[in-house]
Amino acid sequence: MNEAFLLKMKQRIFTIFLYKAFLFSDCPEFYASYKLINIKNHRKYSDNLTLNVLDLSHIELATEEDKLYHIHKWAMLFKATTWEEIKMIAEQNEYLQEASKTMFRMSADELIRKRCRDREEYYQDLQNYERVIAEKDRQYEQVVAEKDRQYKQALAEIERLRAEVECLRKS
Numbered sequence: 001m002n003e004a005f006l007l008k009m010k011q012r013i014f015t016i017f018l019y020k021a022f023l024f025s026d027c028p029e030f031y032a033s034y035k036l037i038n039i040k041n042h043r044k045y046s047d048n049l050t051l052n053v054l055d056l057s058h059i060e061l062a063t064e065e066d067k068l069y070h071i072h073k074w075a076m077l078f079k080a081t082t083w084e085e086i087k088m089i090a091e092q093n094e095y096l097q098e099a100s101k102t103m104f105r106m107s108a109d110e111l112i113r114k115r116c117r118d119r120e121e122y123y124q125d126l127q128n129y130e131r132v133i134a135e136k137d138r139q140y141e142q143v144v145a146e147k148d149r150q151y152k153q154a155l156a157e158i159e160r161l162r163a164e165v166e167c168l169r170k171s
Contacts, residue, residue: 030054030061031071054078070096 032053036045054071055061056079062072073089077096080086086103090096 028055028058028061030058030063030075031066074099 032055034051034053035047036049036051037043038045054075056075059072059075059079062075066072070093073093073096077086077089077099080089083104086100090100
């Protein structure tokens with residue numbers, strides 16, 4: 001980028017809005033600049049305040065001036081969906097490289113947070129599984145104890161009946 005352009009940008013409030021679909025579908029533009037005006041007298045509010053709108057769905061409408069200032073590259077960077085795409089777009093421009101590194105750092109922080117949440121969910125699930133297993137073990141032990149009690153009762157009844165049969169045989 002040339003120094004005059006950068007100096008001009010430093011002296012202004014510069015805001016860029018990124019859209020996946022442009023506001024005015026009847027007249028699509030890749031890059032548009034808007035000024036604020038007084039509705040009654042149509043007087044411009046300030047030359048130092050500009051709203052710049054970049055339509056990511058119309059990169060193909062980039063003008064030669066847009067390409068001269070690499071605005072289409074910025075749009076491609078923001079529209080990219082993989083890190084490989086981002087690296088390829090940014091490889092020829094130090095500003096795009098710095099932006100891509102920042103995007104990666106910010107995403108990495110989110111990735112780390114996601115991994116922490118996933119790990120926390122894993123341990124919660126593990127605790128839940130262990131609780132369910134402990135409950136099933138307790139229920140199993142109760143069933144086994146009941147069956148054991150019934151078995152012992154049945155054995156006692158068999159022994160009682162055997163003894164009764166033996167008494168009847170002797171008499």
